[in-house]
Amino acid sequence: MTLLKKIAAAALLLSLPLISAFLLPGCASGPANLSSQSTLTFSVAVNERGQLDTGKNGYYAILLNSFDEEIDVTNYETFTDFIRYDGFNFTWYHRQGNVPSPGYTFVNAGNLNADAVVNGDNTGFIIRINLKDQSHIFNQYIQSSRFTTHIVTTDRNNSLLGRTLDTLGQGPAVDGNTLYTVFFDETTGVIQPIPQDYPVDPLGDWDEKSDLSSDYPYENFDIEKFSVELE
16 A cells, blocks of 8 residues: 555544544534423513513413313313412412312412523513423423413412413403414424414403402503423
8 A cells, every 4th residue: 555545544534533523413513403402491571561560469370281282271171280470489280180079179389489580671581491300390290292381361369360361362262262272392392283473462462350450450461472492
């Protein structure tokens, strides 16, 4: 073998590991690896003229169905869990059967304050969940890779959730429209059918309650945006 051929062969051997490294999934210059997206993020924003309410006027709740089924915000049987923000704490509630017997109730399963961040201007919040942490409340109750979710704001005429003020999606069926259920897969993100105009909600579409005070801060409970993303 000539000297020139020996040099070429040596250069090829040295370059093979580098070529392999570039082709491996997950490398910075290789194709994106979906399995690396292990953070689930819920983002909620309210009316641009309002702020998150901390005056004990109502609740913000992210409804979840662990069986990938449509959610009607007025029907407790259509969601298995919900995350409620009362202006002070983010709390996970889980639907437990036969307590009391017969039927079911929602029990306080834990606090999510460590996972939530309120925007600096108090116009929205973000909840980030580690899908790889099996000890996390979310992963204990949402065990399937597919689930559904919805957003609702309410007054406080109930111990857990009050009467609907706004949901994702325009009226007139603002208080129970299953068309605005968000279907989600933990490996691919939001899937079909995607709600119309998702993730944006029409401003000023809240449902007024005649028995509430005339100065009730409805704009604080008027959802502007709700999104669910993998990061």
